[in-house]
Amino acid sequence: MSLAALRELVCRANLALLEGGLVTGTFGNASGLDREAGVMVIKPSGVPYADLTPARMVPVALATGKVLAGDLRPSSDTATHLELYRAFGCGGVAHAHSEVATACAQARVPIRCRGTTHADYFRGDVPVTRPLTAAEVEGDYERNTGLVIVETFAAGGPSADEVPAVLVASHGPFAWGADAMRAVEHARVLEQLARMDLAVRLLAPDAPAPAAWLVDKHYFRKHGRDAYYGQR
Amino acid sequence: MSLAALRELVCRANLALLEGGLVTGTFGNASGLDREAGVMVIKPSGVPYADLTPARMVPVALATGKVLAGDLRPSSDTATHLELYRAFGCGGVAHAHSEVATACAQARVPIRCRGTTHADYFRGDVPVTRPLTAAEVEGDYERNTGLVIVETFAAGGPSADEVPAVLVASHGPFAWGADAMRAVEHARVLEQLARMDLAVRLLAPDAPAPAAWLVDKHYFRKHGRDAYYGQR
Amino acid sequence: MSLAALRELVCRANLALLEGGLVTGTFGNASGLDREAGVMVIKPSGVPYADLTPARMVPVALATGKVLAGDLRPSSDTATHLELYRAFGCGGVAHAHSEVATACAQARVPIRCRGTTHADYFRGDVPVTRPLTAAEVEGDYERNTGLVIVETFAAGGPSADEVPAVLVASHGPFAWGADAMRAVEHARVLEQLARMDLAVRLLAPDAPAPAAWLVDKHYFRKHGRDAYYGQR
Amino acid sequence: MSLAALRELVCRANLALLEGGLVTGTFGNASGLDREAGVMVIKPSGVPYADLTPARMVPVALATGKVLAGDLRPSSDTATHLELYRAFGCGGVAHAHSEVATACAQARVPIRCRGTTHADYFRGDVPVTRPLTAAEVEGDYERNTGLVIVETFAAGGPSADEVPAVLVASHGPFAWGADAMRAVEHARVLEQLARMDLAVRLLAPDAPAPAAWLVDKHYFRKHGRDAYYGQR
Numbered sequence: 066m067s068l069a070a071l072r073e074l075v076c077r078a079n080l081a082l083l084e085g086g087l088v089t090g091t092f093g094n095a096s097g098l099d100r101e102a103g104v105m106v107i108k109p110s111g112v113p114y115a116d117l118t119p120a121r122m123v124p125v126a127l128a129t130g131k132v133l134a135g136d137l138r139p140s141s142d143t144a145t146h147l148e149l150y151r152a153f154g155c156g157g158v159a160h161a162h163s164e165v166a167t168a169c170a171q172a173r174v175p176i177r178c179r180g181t182t183h184a185d186y187f188r189g190d191v192p193v194t195r196p197l198t199a200a201e202v203e204g205d206y207e208r209n210t211g212l213v214i215v216e217t218f219a220a221g222g223p224s225a226d227e228v229p230a231v232l233v234a235s236h237g238p239f240a241w242g243a244d245a246m247r248a249v250e251h252a253r254v255l256e257q258l259a260r261m262d263l264a265v266r267l268l269a270p271d272a273p274a275p276a277a278w279l280v281d282k283h284y285f286r287k288h289g290r291d292a293y294y295g296q297r
Numbered sequence: 298m299s300l301a302a303l304r305e306l307v308c309r310a311n312l313a314l315l316e317g318g319l320v321t322g323t324f325g326n327a328s329g330l331d332r333e334a335g336v337m338v339i340k341p342s343g344v345p346y347a348d349l350t351p352a353r354m355v356p357v358a359l360a361t362g363k364v365l366a367g368d369l370r371p372s373s374d375t376a377t378h379l380e381l382y383r384a385f386g387c388g389g390v391a392h393a394h395s396e397v398a399t400a401c402a403q404a405r406v407p408i409r410c411r412g413t414t415h416a417d418y419f420r421g422d423v424p425v426t427r428p429l430t431a432a433e434v435e436g437d438y439e440r441n442t443g444l445v446i447v448e449t450f451a452a453g454g455p456s457a458d459e460v461p462a463v464l465v466a467s468h469g470p471f472a473w474g475a476d477a478m479r480a481v482e483h484a485r486v487l488e489q490l491a492r493m494d495l496a497v498r499l500l501a502p503d504a505p506a507p508a509a510w511l512v513d514k515h516y517f518r519k520h521g522r523d524a525y526y527g528q529r
Numbered sequence: 530m531s532l533a534a535l536r537e538l539v540c541r542a543n544l545a546l547l548e549g550g551l552v553t554g555t556f557g558n559a560s561g562l563d564r565e566a567g568v569m570v571i572k573p574s575g576v577p578y579a580d581l582t583p584a585r586m587v588p589v590a591l592a593t594g595k596v597l598a599g600d601l602r603p604s605s606d607t608a609t610h611l612e613l614y615r616a617f618g619c620g621g622v623a624h625a626h627s628e629v630a631t632a633c634a635q636a637r638v639p640i641r642c643r644g645t646t647h648a649d650y651f652r653g654d655v656p657v658t659r660p661l662t663a664a665e666v667e668g669d670y671e672r673n674t675g676l677v678i679v680e681t682f683a684a685g686g687p688s689a690d691e692v693p694a695v696l697v698a699s700h701g702p703f704a705w706g707a708d709a710m711r712a713v714e715h716a717r718v719l720e721q722l723a724r725m726d727l728a729v730r731l732l733a734p735d736a737p738a739p740a741a742w743l744v745d746k747h748y749f750r751k752h753g754r755d756a757y758y759g760q761r
Numbered sequence: 762m763s764l765a766a767l768r769e770l771v772c773r774a775n776l777a778l779l780e781g782g783l784v785t786g787t788f789g790n791a792s793g794l795d796r797e798a799g800v801m802v803i804k805p806s807g808v809p810y811a812d813l814t815p816a817r818m819v820p821v822a823l824a825t826g827k828v829l830a831g832d833l834r835p836s837s838d839t840a841t842h843l844e845l846y847r848a849f850g851c852g853g854v855a856h857a858h859s860e861v862a863t864a865c866a867q868a869r870v871p872i873r874c875r876g877t878t879h880a881d882y883f884r885g886d887v888p889v890t891r892p893l894t895a896a897e898v899e900g901d902y903e904r905n906t907g908l909v910i911v912e913t914f915a916a917g918g919p920s921a922d923e924v925p926a927v928l929v930a931s932h933g934p935f936a937w938g939a940d941a942m943r944a945v946e947h948a949r950v951l952e953q954l955a956r957m958d959l960a961v962r963l964l965a966p967d968a969p970a971p972a973a974w975l976v977d978k979h980y981f982r983k984h985g986r987d988a989y990y991g992q993r
Contacts, residue, residue, distance in 0.1 A: 295343025527575025759807025
């Protein structure tokens with residue numbers, strides 16, 4: 066993919082964050098990766114969504130974090146995105162401040178898999194990271210945020226491929242996917258799932274989880290070799 | 298009704314699902330039936346709502362489930378719709394992933410009839426199915442989902458005519474009606490009723506149900522021989 | 530006011546119900562009164578909002594309830610509106626099915642005056658009627674609904690002028706005002722107040738009520754002889 | 762800044778209150794200050810948002826509260842705004858009736874700093890004032906509202922610069938900032954934070970606060986000498 070095409074895609078993905086109601090003001094950011102070229106493209110820092118254009122998307126070297134072109138500074142969360150690309154096989158990352166997913170991160174409660182809408186996208190609960198230590202915050206904060214996310218998935222349970230999203234404690238949601246638009250789609254679905262899980266908690270705090278076979282049925286209806294959802 | 302007219306109606310009904318905020322992405326689906334011709338028309342699987350056209354709606358034989366025309370695969374929930382048409386007298390079916398109705402399905406709590414807004418459409422609580430067994434999920438899953446819905450109404454209580462909607466446990470709402478648009482209307486009202494019932498639970502967990510005479514007054518003001526709502 | 534002007538106003542008021550998100554489908558209705566002429570104009574029964582025009586608004590005699598012109602049947606709630614005009618000094622009535630105000634009616638909890646936003650419009654809690662008896666429902670139901678509303682205000686407490694709205698138990702909100710548009714404005718504010726009061730209940734079930742002097746300060750800043758809000 | 766430019770800015774800020782969903786009807790108001798000229802410009806009282814134009818914004822002397830031009834009366838909350846300008850270093854003030862922030866004011870619970878979205882804007886909880894006494898309400902009510910806000914920040918804790926918003930008990934939110942648009946931005950973010958904090962309370966009443974180092978990291982990423990968010 067050309068750099069121009071990647072900038073175009075990442076710009077559209079950032080606008081999709083806004084249109085999906087997942088961010089306000091200058092909050093949030095989406096990025097995309099050309100893994101072969103070793104180039105990540107990300108939203109510039111603190112620029113209002115109305116002013117975003119493909120040319121203003123900032124290319125950054127995956128290996129070093131160095132800005133490769135232009136005068137604009139990349140998102141302040143750039144180092145977090147880079148760590149996710151280094152550890153996971155994804156091609157896009159999105160960070161939203163959507164209302165209920167952020168509240169779950171603040172409350173430090175996972176977004177539980179309580180039904181098939183969830184299982185269509187995520188093969189299990191969306192976990193919460195541990196809080197960062199004082200040293201991690203006062204040191205290389207944004208990079209350490211990425212490392213704590215990676216650590217969360219290294220602890221076992223579903224992989225970052227199977228559950229392409231996380232809640233950073235006291236902070237908010239990050240999501241990823243095959244490219245920038247899929248990452249934003251995951252962030253959008255995540256907010257919907259967070260709203261549903263909050264409603265489930267209010268309706269029936271002790272409602273049983275769906276059976277594992279139902280979760281896997283829906284997850285594998287859409288993912289993997291035997292998927293039969295959609296057009297071939 | 299011609300096949301072209303049915304495709305047109307079903308396409309409009311699917312778009313009404315989207316416009317009503319009842320689905321996002323490629324979630325959800327609506328279908329319509331020409332019972333005389335034995336043909337159901339349904340949304341294609343996994344096609345974004347923006348790309349739906351009448352020509353892309355998929356006709357399927359009611360008796361066999363065989364696709365009757367075109368290259369597109371029908372909704373993965375096709376077999377569920379077919380079972381509902383076989384058991385109930387309806388002409389349209391809609392499956393939504395609307396936020397609070399889905400949460401009720403996940404929490405496995407019925408949408409209770411707590412007022413006249415509910416009774417205008419549904420003559421009693423909207424029930425929850427039993428969860429499917431492992432065998433039912435691993436076997437002919439979508440067909441078994443339909444059979445479990447039918448079983449729920451066979452257990453007694455109001456009929457599928459009087460309460461044209463259900464919550465499939467850990468899954469979400471299905472609604473039906475005289476045609477595809479009426480099915481979608483029922484799905485839309487159902488979400489509104491789910492939101493109201495959640496608010497009632499938060500406001501007064503032990504609020505009394507409306508008297509049976511009030512429920513029947515409103516239900517029969519709009520349905521049946523003595524209805525006096527609307528224009529003649 | 531000419532009948533044409535009243536029809537125009539009532540049509541606009543009904544559309545304002547829809548635009549305010551207070552009704553869906555064919556739910557709800559607004560009316561206006563020319564007290565001198567003894568004529569009430571109201572929405573036709575069961576006609577979708579998109580099809581409303583001034584000419585389709587139905588004039589009804591205040592004294593007898595007889596339709597005065599046209600082929601359309603008036604709202605099925607006509608008799609309720611008439612009783613309110615007979616008992617109160619208002620010139621407009623609106624009946625909404627807005628989400629949280631309706632939930633309060635279903636839960637049978639008043640919308641409590643918990644702050645100045647409420648006191649700007651209503652000088653005290655918005656009350657809930659008693660439930661109608663079987664005889665009242667099976668008899669002249671819509672008229673009896675109006676009579677039970679009147680009874681609620683006759684019991685003492687703030688007058689129907691000071692609190693121009695009510696929750697009919699297990700049913701929903703009615704609001705009134707100087708004309709049809711003001712009635713709809715009251716219905717719209719009522720929904721906002723219901724949402725705030727629900728949030729207050731969730732945040733602090735035992736939060737203290739505002740002092741009487743604060744309620745009266747805000748109410749009389751906007752109403753009565755010494756009002757100083759707005760332009761003269 | 763010319764008076765014309767200030768009127769233009771204040772008019773835009775008031776319209777931003779409406780567009781942000783923070784006010785309905787004629788509720789709410791925003792103002793801006795030219796501190797050098799000693800002139801505050803504010804919304805006229807009780808004029809619908811649709812009728813606002815720059816020429817209708819009312820200039821008022823900071824020192825005396827006297828209207829400096831035109832026939833329109835300034836917002837009834839003018840004296841509150843003036844006290845905030847006198848005590849704080851801000852250049853804009855906004856008063857909203859947004860749903861959940863107002864509910865927090867009515868419930869008398871602070872909007873707690875429970876995450877980084879909050880800390881990006883406010884260095885700590887957004888406090889609630891004490892209720893006004895009968896004498897304060899019956900005397901110079903709007904001025905006393907301003908004085909009670911000032912008193913709240915004089916009590917210690919974060920300064921009015923660090924936490925540019927407050928909840929007036931049983932009333933609603935006021936926010937301020939460098940100019941009228943920033944004040945409205947703070948009011949808009951405040952509503953978002955109130956919604957998140959309500960959700961946190963529902964999800965986990967005892968959720969831990971974020972560590973002080975995390976709050977300060979985010980606050981100072983965007984504010985003060987060492988800020989590194991945004992473009993230089």
